[in-house]
Each structure stands twice: as C-alpha cells, then as structure tokens.
Amino acid sequence: MIELITNLTASVGFMDWWDGFWSTYNTVIFSLGVNAMLALSIYITLSCGLLSLANAAFMGIGAYTAALISMQTGLPFPAALALGGALPALVALIIGIPTLRLSGVYLAMATLGFGEVVRVIVLNMDITGGPLGLNGIPLKTEWWHIVLLLALTLYILARIRRSKIGRAFEAIKEDEVAARLMGINVAGYKLLAFVIGAAIAGVAGGLNAHYTFTIGPGNYAFENAVEILTMAVFGGTSTLIGPTLGGMILTLLPEALRDFNSYRAVVNGLILVLVILYLPKGIWDPRRLRAFFQRKPQAGGNN
Amino acid sequence: MLQLKNISKNFGGLQVLQDVNFNVPQGGIFGLIGPNGAGKTTVFNLITGLLRASDGAIEFDGQDIGKVAPHKITERGIARTFQNIRVFKEMSLLENVVVGMHDHMHYGFGSLLLNLGGFRKIEAQARERALELLSWVRLDHKAQMLADSLSYGEQRKLEFARALATKPKLLLLDEPVAGMNPAEKTELMTEILNIKQRGFSIFMIEHDMRFVMGLCDRIAVLNFGRIIAEGSPDQIKNNQEVIEAYLGKEDAE
Numbered sequence: 303m304i305e306l307i308t309n310l311t312a313s314v315g316f317m318d319w320w321d322g323f324w325s326t327y328n329t330v331i332f333s334l335g336v337n338a339m340l341a342l343s344i345y346i347t348l349s350c351g352l353l354s355l356a357n358a359a360f361m362g363i364g365a366y367t368a369a370l371i372s373m374q375t376g377l378p379f380p381a382a383l384a385l386g387g388a389l390p391a392l393v394a395l396i397i398g399i400p401t402l403r404l405s406g407v408y409l410a411m412a413t414l415g416f417g418e419v420v421r422v423i424v425l426n427m428d429i430t431g432g433p434l435g436l437n438g439i440p441l442k443t444e445w446w447h448i449v450l451l452l453a454l455t456l457y458i459l460a461r462i463r464r465s466k467i468g469r470a471f472e473a474i475k476e477d478e479v480a481a482r483l484m485g486i487n488v489a490g491y492k493l494l495a496f497v498i499g500a501a502i503a504g505v506a507g508g509l510n511a512h513y514t515f516t517i518g519p520g521n522y523a524f525e526n527a528v529e530i531l532t533m534a535v536f537g538g539t540s541t542l543i544g545p546t547l548g549g550m551i552l553t554l555l556p557e558a559l560r561d562f563n564s565y566r567a568v569v570n571g572l573i574l575v576l577v578i579l580y581l582p583k584g585i586w587d588p589r590r591l592r593a594f595f596q597r598k599p600q601a602g603g604n605n
Numbered sequence: 606m607l608q609l610k611n612i613s614k615n616f617g618g619l620q621v622l623q624d625v626n627f628n629v630p631q632g633g634i635f636g637l638i639g640p641n642g643a644g645k646t647t648v649f650n651l652i653t654g655l656l657r658a659s660d661g662a663i664e665f666d667g668q669d670i671g672k673v674a675p676h677k678i679t680e681r682g683i684a685r686t687f688q689n690i691r692v693f694k695e696m697s698l699l700e701n702v703v704v705g706m707h708d709h710m711h712y713g714f715g716s717l718l719l720n721l722g723g724f725r726k727i728e729a730q731a732r733e734r735a736l737e738l739l740s741w742v743r744l745d746h747k748a749q750m751l752a753d754s755l756s757y758g759e760q761r762k763l764e765f766a767r768a769l770a771t772k773p774k775l776l777l778l779d780e781p782v783a784g785m786n787p788a789e790k791t792e793l794m795t796e797i798l799n800i801k802q803r804g805f806s807i808f809m810i811e812h813d814m815r816f817v818m819g820l821c822d823r824i825a826v827l828n829f830g831r832i833i834a835e836g837s838p839d840q841i842k843n844n845q846e847v848i849e850a851y852l853g854k855e856d857a858e
Binding site for chain 2: 458465470484485
C-alpha cells in the first residue's frame with residue numbers, strides 16, 4: 303500500500319516534470335524534425351551538384367501558404383501542408399528553368415537574390431501582414447505529424463537514391479558533360495532535384511508555422527538560408543543520415559550551450575569551424591567512420 | 606552511317622573546321638587523324654551535340670542530328686569516350702556502367718517508390734548486364750571497387766564498357782591510347798578489336814600512327830580544319846600531302 307502511494311507520487315512527480323519540460327522545450331523538440339527536413343531539402347540539390355540557397359525562401363512560401371490556409375479557409379491541416387509543399391514546388395519549377403543554367407557560386411548568388419525578392423514581396427503584401435507577419439496561427443502541429451513527415455521524406459529520398467534518378471543526380475554532380483553523353487537529360491534532372499527540395503522545404507515551413515504561433519518575413523532571410531546549408535554540410539551530404547543528424551545537432555547545440563550565456567554564439571561558431579576544418583565531409587562520413595572502426599581491432603592485434 | 610556534309614565551325618574569328626566532308630561506313634573501324642590542333646575533338650563535339658556547327662549538316666542513319674540535344678543523340682545510338690578520361694570516380698565500376706543504361710531503364714515513379722517487382726527486375730537486369738559489359742573488358746572482378754582506384758588504362762576500359770551500356774550503333778573513341786604505356790596500348794588494341802568483332806561500328810580519333818594504321822579500315826586526315834586525304838591505311842601512308850602535314854615539307858633543291 304505504501305509502495306503504491308510512493309509510486310504514484312513518483313509518477314505524478316515525473317508527469318509534472320514532463321509537463322514543465324514539454325511546455326518549455328516543445329518548440330525545440332519540434333524543430334529537431336523540421337530542421338532535419340530542411341537539411342534534407344538542401345541535401346537533394348547538393349546531391350545533384352547544385353549549390354542552391356533558395357530553400358529558406360521556399361520554406362517561407364510554404365509557411366505563409368499553409369498558415370494563411372489555416373487562418374482564412376476551413377480546409378483541414380493536411381490540405382494546408384500539402385499546398386504548403388505544392389506552391390514552393392511550382393515556384394521552383396518556374397524560376398528553376400532560367401536559373402539552373404548557372405553553376406557554382408553564380409547559382410548560389412541567383413538563388414540568394416530570389417530569397418531576397420521573396421522576403422521583400424512578403425514584407426509589402428497585405429495578406430501576409432507585411433513586416434508584422436502573421437499572428438495567431440492555430441497550433442495544429444502534433445509531434446507525430448513531424449515524425450511521420452520526416453520518415454516519409456527519408457523514405458522517398460532513400461528510394462530515389464537507389465534508383466536511376468539517384469544515379470543520374472550523382473553522375474551530374476561528378477561530371478555534367480559525361481552524364482549528358484550517357485543519355486541523361488541534365489537540365490531536367492536538375493530541375494527535378496530543385497523542385498523536390500522546394501517541396502520538402504515548403505512542408506517543413508508549413509509544419510513550423512503551425513507550432514510557432516507567429517511567423518514574419520525575417521524568419522526566412524539570408525541567415526536562415528545559410529543556416530540550412532550549414533546543417534547539411536555539418537552533418538555530411540554523402541548519405542541521408544548526415545543532413546538529418548546535422549539538422550538535429552545544430553538545433554540542440556544552442557540549447558546545450560546555454561551555460562556560456564552571451565558567449566553562446568561564439569562557441570557555436572567555433573564548433574562549426576572546427577568540424578568544417580577537421581571533418582570536411584561532415585560528421586557522418588561513412589568511409590571515415592569505417593576506417594576508424596576498422597583501425598581499432600587492428601591496433602589491438604598488434605599489441 | 607554517319608555523314609558530315611560541308612561542316613564548318615568558327616569560334617569567334619577562328620575558323621576551326623572548313624568544309625569538312627566524310628562518311629563513316631557501317632561496320633569496321635574508321636579513323637580520323639591529324640596533327641595537334643587540327644580540329645579532331647571539335648568534330649566529335651559537333652557529332653555528339655556538345656557544339657553546334659556554324660555551317661553544314663550531320664546525318665546519322667539518314668536523319669539530321671545537327672540540332673539534337675546531346676542526351677538525345679546518345680539515345681539515337683552514338684556513344685563516346687573522352688580524350689581526358691571522364692569516368693565517375695566516386696562511383697563503383699558497376700554503378701558507372703549502370704549509369705550508361707539510363708535510357709534503357711523504364712520504370713514509373715510509383716514502381717520506384719514502392720519498390721515493386723517491375724522496378725526490382727529492371728534494376729537487377731541492369732546490374733547483370735553491367736557485369737557482362739565489364740567482363741567484355743575484363744574488369745568484372747573489380748565491379749565493386751571505386752573507379753578512382755583503377756589505373757589509367759583500366760579507367761579507359763571502364764569508359765568503353767560504360768559507353769557500350771548506352772547500346773550504341775556507333776562508338777566514338779577520342780584518342781583512346783593518349784598517355785598510355787606500350788603494354789596498355791597493346792591491350793587496348795585488343796579490346797577495340799573485340800568490340801568491333803561484337804558488331805559495333807567504331808569511329809576513332811588518334812594520334813598514334815602505328816595504332817591507327819594497325820586498327821583502322823579507313824582513314825581520313827584532318828589538317829588545319831580541312832580534310833586533306835581519305836582512304837585505306839596504305840593509301841594514307843603513301844599520300845604526299847599527309848606526309849608533309851606530319852613531317853613537314855622537304856626543301857626543293
């Protein structure tokens with residue numbers, strides 16, 4: 303009897319602790335999945351050899367689309383999310399045709415320019431709330447929505463990787479001319495990668511808008527574009543695990559560094575620099591990991 | 606099979622090719638030779654659609670391919686290798702060859718997403734075929750290795766296998782033995798003869814005279830953007846103009 307009571311109070315204690323923890327940290331926990339999706343959205347263009355920095359803008363288009371649908375129409379949440387993915391994909395299709403002819407830094411500059419155009423348009427439109435952004439977006443995102451959509455994203459990307467589409471992306475990344483002469487429609491596949499990336503970023507934006515309550519044009523600007531790229535590069539872009547991990551770790555890092563108070567950003571930046579310097583292929587580099595684990599038993603054998 | 610009719614190409618004011626005419630017949634090995642800078646690789650770049658001719662027409666199997674996109678030309682049955690080898694170094698040998706089969710793998714996006722039987726069957730067949738092509742150039746035992754780990758001569762052979770994966774009617778080889786040592790040259794000669802024996806038509810550009818004379822059934826000579834001779838290896842060997850182009854003119858005494 304006494305045991306039962308202590309158990310109960312313990313579990314009540316735990317529930318209290320959990321409730322407190324959840325209400326403090328639920329946006330961080332949600333962001334783990336959303337940022338992983340964003341990192342994956344840039345992974346797909348990188349896997350095709352394209353350095354596109356438009357993903358923050360696509361995320362913004364998706365976020366505003368989904369939020370406005372939820373606030374102004376009676377459409378259900380899944381429809382809002384689907385349109386939040388579809389509109390950025392459509393925009394990507396339209397702007398991709400002229401811009402994807404560019405390569406390297408020129409494409410990066412053009413896509414950054416596009417991001418700026420989107421930001422200024424959003425800033426000046428009435429329906430988007432201008433500089434104030436949108437407030438009072440219904441909190442519809444549940445944790446399992448994020449888990450489900452992240453899993454779906456990973457599944458689709460994994461299937462693509464193992465198909466002729468994934469091989470075409472890789473061939474284009476390695477040698478565009480050789481890929482073209484293998485019968486690969488290079489422009490078409492680049493556009494496909496760009497559109498898939500935009501759709502993923504858009505859905506991530508839609509999910510994000512429905513747990514943050516408020517969004518504004520500043521949420522999808524230059525720094526965010528760079529942050530998305532950093533997450534993917536930090537994690538490593540040779541596998542799907544890399545960007546997923548990168549997105550999650552860089553979400554947690556600022557929280558874990560709270561003790562450094564005002565030096566937080568400095569330490570955060572330092573860690574990034576160190577990883578880029580010493581792990582140029584990101585923290586998840588299968589070849590390096592394999593080499594690391596194979597070296598150990600050998601060293602033991604020699605002793 | 607392949608016909609170049611009055612082809613000219615200018616890069617700005619520089620005339621690289623002038624009124625080039627020749628015919629690559631079906632079957633056998635056709636060679637295009639000429640000194641450095643004669644415009645040989647430009648001819649290949651025009652045929653494969655990487656460049657557009659300034660004037661003239663290119664016909665393949667009786668159809669004009671002068672304005673067709675490169676990947677569509679591959680689809681029509683012209684494959685090529687490159688003077689400076691361009692294998693996909695971060696891929697395995699097998700993957701390199703499977704990339705070449707891109708046009709011949711037909712499955713829908715749904716089949717791909719759900720990993721349906723159709724998808725699995727086509728992927729498995731492609732791998733099987735790729736292994737077979739690698740065995741043609743005797744690289745099948747290295748199928749899972751990265752292309753980067755191959756020697757120069759082996760990378761060239763991988764390029765052959767990858768080009769053959771596109772199911773070409775005509776195979777263009779751009780200086781296949783450039784930079785190879787004598788042993789590699791002999792081996793590549795055997796490989797090229799093997800490919801010919803399997804019924805592929807071959808059109809090669811080459812520098813190495815002995816190699817060309819030993820392999821080709823018919824040769825055209827390009828000098829300063831013009832065809833100066835065309836004929837059998839023996840005819841070419843004894844052609845005065847060709848000798849002058851390669852060795853220079855003797856002073857008249």
